[in-house]
Amino acid sequence: MKYVDEFRDGQLAQELAQKIKREVQPGRQYHLMEFCGGHTHAIFRYGIPDLLPPEVKMIHGPGCPVCVLPIVRIDSAIELAMDHGVILCTYGDMMRVPGSRKMSLLKAKAEGADVRMVYSTLDALALARQNPEREVVFFAIGFETTTPPTAMAIQQAERLGIKNFSVFCNHVLTPSAISTILESPEVRELGTLPLDGFVGPAHVSTVIGSQPYEYFAEEYQSPVVIAGFEPLDVLQAILMLVRQINEGRAEVENEFTRAVSRDGNLKAKRIVADTFEMRREFEWRGLGMVPYSGLKIKARFAAFDAEKRFTLKRRSARENKACECPAILRGVKTPRDCKLFGTVCTPENPIGSCMVSSEGACAAHYSYGRYRDHLAADTPSNLIQKSEA
Numbered sequence: 001m002k003y004v005d006e007f008r009d010g011q012l013a014q015e016l017a018q019k020i021k022r023e024v025q026p027g028r029q030y031h032l033m034e035f036c037g038g039h040t041h042a043i044f045r046y047g048i049p050d051l052l053p054p055e056v057k058m059i060h061g062p063g064c065p066v067c068v069l070p071i072v073r074i075d076s077a078i079e080l081a082m083d084h085g086v087i088l089c090t091y092g093d094m095m096r097v098p099g100s101r102k103m104s105l106l107k108a109k110a111e112g113a114d115v116r117m118v119y120s121t122l123d124a125l126a127l128a129r130q131n132p133e134r135e136v137v138f139f140a141i142g143f144e145t146t147t148p149p150t151a152m153a154i155q156q157a158e159r160l161g162i163k164n165f166s167v168f169c170n171h172v173l174t175p176s177a178i179s180t181i182l183e184s185p186e187v188r189e190l191g192t193l194p195l196d197g198f199v200g201p202a203h204v205s206t207v208i209g210s211q212p213y214e215y216f217a218e219e220y221q222s223p224v225v226i227a228g229f230e231p232l233d234v235l236q237a238i239l240m241l242v243r244q245i246n247e248g249r250a251e252v253e254n255e256f257t258r259a260v261s262r263d264g265n266l267k268a269k270r271i272v273a274d275t276f277e278m279r280r281e282f283e284w285r286g287l288g289m290v291p292y293s294g295l296k297i298k299a300r301f302a303a304f305d306a307e308k309r310f311t312l313k314r315r316s317a318r319e320n321k322a323c324e325c326p327a328i329l330r331g332v333k334t335p336r337d338c339k340l341f342g343t344v345c346t347p348e349n350p351i352g353s354c355m356v357s358s359e360g361a362c363a364a365h366y367s368y369g370r371y372r373d374h375l376a377a378d379t380p381s382n383l384i385q386k387s388e389a
Ligand code: SF4
Pocket: 036, 037, 038, 039, 063, 064, 065, 143, 145, 201, 202, 203, 204, 359
């Protein structure tokens, strides 16, 4: 398949891995954070850590929208479904994320709430048209990638005069999260989270472009390479980061030129700007309250804002104490550091959000990483072929 097969070539992967090994400077460490859950998934799926020299360490960042949503927002969605009698629609992964007291939307559905899985915002709009006597709420989550379709649904609902549709908006913004990580005490003061460069998001960057990352590169002197999700994309991005670090450069480079431009998708950015505005702050699992990191629906579209339409309880919720998701999302710990990993907590029985989405670090680690000892005996090209089998 075009743009897929040529980016999974085992021979080329070996050559890139050799180049990285040759260019890594002895005695120097390269701590690279992949922000995006899609990269975490690809890194584990294709056994990329086994191809890298020990000097290059990949650190998983908070880039999965399912993983970073705090429990209070999940509890509010469950409340909408259970106490307000709405049809609550959302994407599949969100149904399994545990809220307080191990409750999830899936369990709420089992207890009689009307929770429906949808594949797009248009499915949710169609449900509203088919059920004019019911309130239909779309539980919207995601980074900049999924924000334009939510904006389109709101604008279409207004155009079509659909009165029983609203959105519970949980869209968050990537650049503010990267700033928060770079400002965190672990990075700035304690030095417990060394960060030498970022593999920048793929899908997100198709919408926002590469320009927003220029600020970090300059302000924090941190190299960024935007990369696609195939194994050769990731390896090439790592090589580009190693070169920047060796040469003392801190620039934004774009490996994913087949999909990302500097300015991004202007049409998508325009409809988002027309429909949403910044929240003063928004809570992220693992990062806490992050200033100007979430979107809310503009007053002009208040009729479609579920938070205005329904009175939701003000809540506080505590994480499961044994779950290390918050530290994993900050890059401070790895799934292996969690006592529950692979025993109490598995993809079939997720205790924390990082085990729910396939982009979550724990789920990716569980699905592919647990066989690493066995895989390490294989050649790099075998790894790539096997992962596709
Ligand atoms: S949706 Fe795409 S861009 Fe967003 S976190 Fe997942 S993989 Fe990354």
